[in-house]
Amino acid sequence: MTTFIARRMVAAVVILFLVSLITFAIFFLVPRLAGASADDLASRYVGKSASAEQVHQRAEQLGFTDPVLTQYADFVKGVFAGREYDLGGPEPLDCPAPCLGFSFIDQDPVLPDLIDRLPVTLSLAAGAAVVWVLVGVGVGVLSALRRGTVFDRAAMAVALAGVSLPVFFTGLLALSVFSYTLDIFPPGGSFTPITENPFDWAYSLVLPWVTLAFLYAAGYARLTRAGMLETMNEDYIRTARAKGLAERTVVLKHALRSTLTPVLTIFGLDLGLLIGGAILTESTFSLPGLGTYTVQAISSNDLPKVLGVTMLAATFVVIANLVVDILYAVIDPRVRL
Amino acid sequence: MTEVLDESAPAGADPKRPFLEVRDLRIHFPTDDGLVKSVDGLSFSLERGRTLGIVGESGSGKSVSSMGIMGLHRTTNARISGEIWLDGDELVGASADFVRRLRGRKMAMIFQDPLSSLHPYYKVGAQIIEAYRLYNDVSKKAARQHAIDLLGRVGIPEPTSRVDDYPHQFSGGMRQRAMIAMALACDPELLIADEPTTALDVTVQAGILELIRSLQQEFNSAVIMITHDLGVIAEVADDVLVMYGGKAVEHAPVRDIFKAPEHPYTWGLLSSMPRMDRARAERLLPVPGSPPSLINLPSGCAFNPRCRYDERTDGLALTEVPELRQAPGKPGHSVACHLPAELRRKIFSEEVSPRL
Amino acid sequence: MRRRRTVGAVAAAAALAVGLAACGGGDSSSDESDGNGGSEPAFSAATEGIVNPSDAKGGTLRYANEGEWDSLDPGDTYYGYSWNFANAYYARKLVTFKNAPGAEGGTVVPDLATSLGESSDDAKTWTYTLKDGVKFEDGTAITSADIKYAVERSLDKETFPHGPTYFNDFLDGVKDGFSVYKGDTLDSIETPDDKTIVFHLNQPFSGFDYFAGLPATAPVPKDSDTGSKYKNEVVSSGPYKFSDVQDGKSYTLVRNDQWDPATDQVRPALPDQIEVALNVQKEDLDQRLMSGDLDVAVTQLGVGSAARAQVLADPEQKKLADSAPINRTWFTSINSEVAPFDKLECRQAVIYAADRTGYQTAFGGEIGGGDVATALLPQTIPGTTKIDPYPVSAPTGDEAKAKEALAACGQPNGFETSYSFRAERPAEKAAAESMQQSLAKVGIKVTLKPYPQDDYFSLYAGKPSFAKKEGLGLMANGWAADWPDGYGFLAQLVDSRVIRETGGASNLSVRDPEIDKMIDAAVNETDETKRQQAWADIDAKTMEGAWVYPGVWAKVLLYRPETLTNVYVSSGYDGYDYAALGVAQD
Numbered sequence A: 001m002t003t004f005i006a007r008r009m010v011a012a013v014v015i016l017f018l019v020s021l022i023t024f025a026i027f028f029l030v031p032r033l034a035g036a037s038a039d040d041l042a043s044r045y046v047g048k049s050a051s052a053e054q055v056h057q058r059a060e061q062l063g064f065t066d067p068v069l070t071q072y073a074d075f076v077k078g079v080f081a082g083r084e085y086d087l088g089g090p091e092p093l094d095c096p097a098p099c100l101g102f103s104f105i106d107q108d109p110v111l112p113d114l115i116d117r118l119p120v121t122l123s124l125a126a127g128a129a130v131v132w133v134l135v136g137v138g139v140g141v142l143s144a145l146r147r148g149t150v151f152d153r154a155a156m157a158v159a160l161a162g163v164s165l166p167v168f169f170t171g172l173l174a175l176s177v178f179s180y181t182l183d184i185f186p187p188g189g190s191f192t193p194i195t196e197n198p199f200d201w202a203y204s205l206v207l208p209w210v211t212l213a214f215l216y217a218a219g220y221a222r223l224t225r226a227g228m229l230e231t232m233n234e235d236y237i238r239t240a241r242a243k244g245l246a247e248r249t250v251v252l253k254h255a256l257r258s259t260l261t262p263v264l265t266i267f268g269l270d271l272g273l274l275i276g277g278a279i280l281t282e283s284t285f286s287l288p289g290l291g292t293y294t295v296q297a298i299s300s301n302d303l304p305k306v307l308g309v310t311m312l313a314a315t316f317v318v319i320a321n322l323v324v325d326i327l328y329a330v331i332d333p334r335v336r337l
Numbered sequence B: 001m002t003e004v005l006d007e008s009a010p011a012g013a014d015p016k017r018p019f020l021e022v023r024d025l026r027i028h029f030p031t032d033d034g035l036v037k038s039v040d041g042l043s044f045s046l047e048r049g050r051t052l053g054i055v056g057e058s059g060s061g062k063s064v065s066s067m068g069i070m071g072l073h074r075t076t077n078a079r080i081s082g083e084i085w086l087d088g089d090e091l092v093g094a095s096a097d098f099v100r101r102l103r104g105r106k107m108a109m110i111f112q113d114p115l116s117s118l119h120p121y122y123k124v125g126a127q128i129i130e131a132y133r134l135y136n137d138v139s140k141k142a143a144r145q146h147a148i149d150l151l152g153r154v155g156i157p158e159p160t161s162r163v164d165d166y167p168h169q170f171s172g173g174m175r176q177r178a179m180i181a182m183a184l185a186c187d188p189e190l191l192i193a194d195e196p197t198t199a200l201d202v203t204v205q206a207g208i209l210e211l212i213r214s215l216q217q218e219f220n221s222a223v224i225m226i227t228h229d230l231g232v233i234a235e236v237a238d239d240v241l242v243m244y245g246g247k248a249v250e251h252a253p254v255r256d257i258f259k260a261p262e263h264p265y266t267w268g269l270l271s272s273m274p275r276m277d278r279a280r281a282e283r284l285l286p287v288p289g290s291p292p293s294l295i296n297l298p299s300g301c302a303f304n305p306r307c308r309y310d311e312r313t314d315g316l317a318l319t320e321v322p323e324l325r326q327a328p329g330k331p332g333h334s335v336a337c338h339l340p341a342e343l344r345r346k347i348f349s350e351e352v353s354p355r356l
Numbered sequence C: 001m002r003r004r005r006t007v008g009a010v011a012a013a014a015a016l017a018v019g020l021a022a023c024g025g026g027d028s029s030s031d032e033s034d035g036n037g038g039s040e041p042a043f044s045a046a047t048e049g050i051v052n053p054s055d056a057k058g059g060t061l062r063y064a065n066e067g068e069w070d071s072l073d074p075g076d077t078y079y080g081y082s083w084n085f086a087n088a089y090y091a092r093k094l095v096t097f098k099n100a101p102g103a104e105g106g107t108v109v110p111d112l113a114t115s116l117g118e119s120s121d122d123a124k125t126w127t128y129t130l131k132d133g134v135k136f137e138d139g140t141a142i143t144s145a146d147i148k149y150a151v152e153r154s155l156d157k158e159t160f161p162h163g164p165t166y167f168n169d170f171l172d173g174v175k176d177g178f179s180v181y182k183g184d185t186l187d188s189i190e191t192p193d194d195k196t197i198v199f200h201l202n203q204p205f206s207g208f209d210y211f212a213g214l215p216a217t218a219p220v221p222k223d224s225d226t227g228s229k230y231k232n233e234v235v236s237s238g239p240y241k242f243s244d245v246q247d248g249k250s251y252t253l254v255r256n257d258q259w260d261p262a263t264d265q266v267r268p269a270l271p272d273q274i275e276v277a278l279n280v281q282k283e284d285l286d287q288r289l290m291s292g293d294l295d296v297a298v299t300q301l302g303v304g305s306a307a308r309a310q311v312l313a314d315p316e317q318k319k320l321a322d323s324a325p326i327n328r329t330w331f332t333s334i335n336s337e338v339a340p341f342d343k344l345e346c347r348q349a350v351i352y353a354a355d356r357t358g359y360q361t362a363f364g365g366e367i368g369g370g371d372v373a374t375a376l377l378p379q380t381i382p383g384t385t386k387i388d389p390y391p392v393s394a395p396t397g398d399e400a401k402a403k404e405a406l407a408a409c410g411q412p413n414g415f416e417t418s419y420s421f422r423a424e425r426p427a428e429k430a431a432a433e434s435m436q437q438s439l440a441k442v443g444i445k446v447t448l449k450p451y452p453q454d455d456y457f458s459l460y461a462g463k464p465s466f467a468k469k470e471g472l473g474l475m476a477n478g479w480a481a482d483w484p485d486g487y488g489f490l491a492q493l494v495d496s497r498v499i500r501e502t503g504g505a506s507n508l509s510v511r512d513p514e515i516d517k518m519i520d521a522a523v524n525e526t527d528e529t530k531r532q533q534a535w536a537d538i539d540a541k542t543m544e545g546a547w548v549y550p551g552v553w554a555k556v557l558l559y560r561p562e563t564l565t566n567v568y569v570s571s572g573y574d575g576y577d578y579a580a581l582g583v584a585q586d
């Protein structure tokens, strides 16, 4: 187990290194290959009326005039040793280690922004994940047990809708009905940190959770249903019944545990893709998380921010997969780490 | 004697009723291809302390009928009719919960496939403990000790450490024994063992049979031993039920089955039995022909397409289903065949017996 | 150009949200008219007078922004709404726009200064005197040195890339790369005493009061200046100060007790507190506005298409909306560098053939989009009269006249050319398609070329060599005035000298030395009436040369919830004057 985690940690570092390399290449190498000069790149980060010299100066300050590999080396160095940017102004601007980048637009280190916004996205993602796993698996189990009934058919129809409806539609619909018309839940843009008031935190996130969870719960319901139907035919389920266990125990303890293995596989993949869903959900509900941050960064061409988010997202994918792999071993004793 | 008893009637309310009595049990499965009549009018009874062997080729309904007794078809779409009386309680019409509470304690079953019948994610010990604690309000520690004892009794070496193993760490034979330990956890009064020794080699097989026998003596349990192996039957059974196409075709004390079997199918089975004193090439002589379709059973006697004597029944074999009737002059021996009793016995002694 | 963020594609959500409209939306039955004799709520009432006039103080005024500020630093911001907001709450300048509805709101009045600027030396020197009793939020008196410093620091375009460059261009002796942070000082701003400030220009400029009204003249205490970080810790000179700045999330302002109302004639300062939510999803923002959860959409881009349908369909809602004309024109530049547009008649053919209503529809029709334009200068700019130099037989285009013009320039069978637009802007795309269809009728075959909007001016359409190489004969363009006068609108748009080989200019096509001369003359003209006429003449001259096809004089559909008091559209701000707004008190 320990060696497994150690091995995976090393792999994680390698993966993050590769991700940073690729992301860096996409943002800084590809435009150059496409023919844009260092000054062309820098022209986005000076005022509209900047002279050619000013543009060139900015290009030098941001390091665009260096070879891309040097720029990358500077970036990596910044992560470990911190960096300084002299963009004019009273004094050079400091980006202390670990410097995950320095916004070209805000002229601020990126990492504090990420740390500031992470709780929102984590709250959204974690809450939504809990909702979709509970609801998805719950509905899937019930559907499997009541196979062919009205409940089963209705649940599967709703599930189909869930996978096919886009978040901004369900989100706006949810806001329109539950916030503006019925006034049960707060409007978009509401967020209270959990440290401030856990109840308000949950209350303000109910609609985003449900909206995001709706997207995923559907898949889990279908997956769980199929898995349950298969598992319920297993011989060991018959054994469990033969012992005289109550049906509830048979289902929840014996059948569900086996069904969870494929669910967990998908869950690991979904956690990685979650950032995409979070972007849409955060924009729809105007939540100040990493999703909206990414949208702003992309729309303003603030590459270091995008790079920072990418690195953070990659870190989470790696961690999520590690956790999922450990969970595998916890669920299925035949899996050796 | 009333046919319908209050299900809450105290055990042994009717002194004449056997410990286990199955009457006209029918278990049918509706499928896309048609109605599968896996068990179709099965009747037998069994007293405590005795062992009933059930034989019959694959698909004859042995497992389905025993699972019917256990009430394990309730969650499927099976159509069940008939009566099952266990210690004074009728089970077919009883509530699911009532039957569930009998499982494990009053009746237990050792399943056919030990490899897939243990939950792969739970420790062997935990699975036994779960069964034990369900009916015995004891501490986890006591239950664990009980599980270790059981494992030791079924012959698992080093049970104290093995109790924490997962099923995949057990060999096939050990899993079979763990299954047995689990079934015996609450000292059931009725034990159904569905081919408990099929997967095992001969020495282990003998040990297991010995184990079941001694447990039976200890608790005076009733045992149903399902097997293809007439050798096993000869060793453990008091009575034998021969099944064919979902029905009992012959029911007799074990000695009669081997010495004076009356049904042509039983003759077939006996001639397929390996004998130590025969040449190797002749060892396996399965009954010629293939098992009947359970959806469209042959009209008349289900065995007639494979029976060599059906012409001697004046065509009855093709039109009328033979009933299981007592063989004249042989109490406790019944058979379902249209052949007149004398003719049967003559055929057996003249044509069949010499070949056995 | 003072920027307006363009309403992005509202995507398919729009169509869907129209369906939702039936169950969403606020109920506007409560009647709060306070009988002060102001305009009753009615459609576009705030474009003509004050809606819900009130001097009741108190309450929290809630703003929301679908995106975020370029910067809160008065020396580093170029969004129109940002100028409006800074002026209203935390940035007093030497002069500012008058607190009045309509065109009157576009006139300049003294703010920190006791009077408008006094010019001398043929309008090359401008002098202002500060009022007594004006203070920063920490209680220190505002001196002329604080204003000099504020203007000086804003000249550093490296640290403050967002703001306009008028002071860089017009103040005498500003070297390239000027930076107070490198120890540079400027002699052309003098502060003979704490109350007096004198600006020396490198050329006569008659409209300097508009410069003096730029946010960059809002005083900055040198000790508090932290360069690019100052945007998060702006020191207020106005009636409110920041109590909380959450980057990218929200701002809160509370009353500044050091502000003396006696020194201020333009800010009634009605609310007790100002809150701003940032990065609010557009549809959500509109819904919250209509349900009373918000008071103002701060960017004043107008409601989104879903909400627009909802507002216009419901008479009760429509009463609360204003179709406000703004100082913006959407148009198409006709590039004389690309043959055969080097010939006047070929350019004119485009103007004749264009489907004017089609172009208008592309931008949203009459209410959300604007009026069909017949020249560049928006009608909201004082002194502008409507001219129509190219009358057509039908608003959908005049084929006969277009063919005549084509024959005259030697292209009777038409020709091929390309049309560039910003890929992210559906309206520009629709307008380009409309042009493509109408020009096809007279034989001009148009290829559409979308480019990314971020680099549209710097690398593509705005880079003359690129435009010529790609044969971009027609180029979508749009412009909003920095302030409502001819200079503010036309200077960057029709002066051929702003076109640079390196790209980035807003003038994509007007290359007429005579127009350049007329601009110089207009800039020097000190008489206001004559100056207005001079700019109108420049507009007419531009049309005469057919350098552009003027498309639409823009309007926006603004929504004013009943919670707002003192609402009016000011031409100085292209929307509601934030300084005046209050919150209804019950």
Ligand SMILES: Nc1ncnc2c1ncn2[C@@H]1O[C@H](COP(=O)(O)OP(=O)(O)OP(=O)(O)O)[C@@H](O)[C@H]1O
Pocket (backbone or CB within 6 Å): B029, B031, B036, B037, B038, B056, B057, B058, B059, B060, B061, B062, B063, B064, B065, B076, B112, B294
């Ligand atoms: N759930 C079910 N649905 C349909 N048919 C079934 C079902 N369960 C059992 N059967 C059928 O019932 C018949 C009897 O099966 P059963 O398992 O009782 O045979 P068996 O006598 O135990 O055979 P074996 O010796 O191979 O164990 C078989 O043909 C089987 O296919």
Ligand code: SF4
Pocket (backbone or CB within 6 Å): B263, B264, B265, B301, B302, B303, B304, B307, B308, B309, B310, B313, B317, B322, B336, B337, B338, B339
């Ligand atoms: S009834 Fe006929 S067919 Fe059936 S077993 Fe007897 S002889 Fe054979």
Ligand SMILES: [Mg+2]
Pocket (backbone or CB within 6 Å): B062, B063, B064, B112, B194
């Ligand atoms: Mg079987």
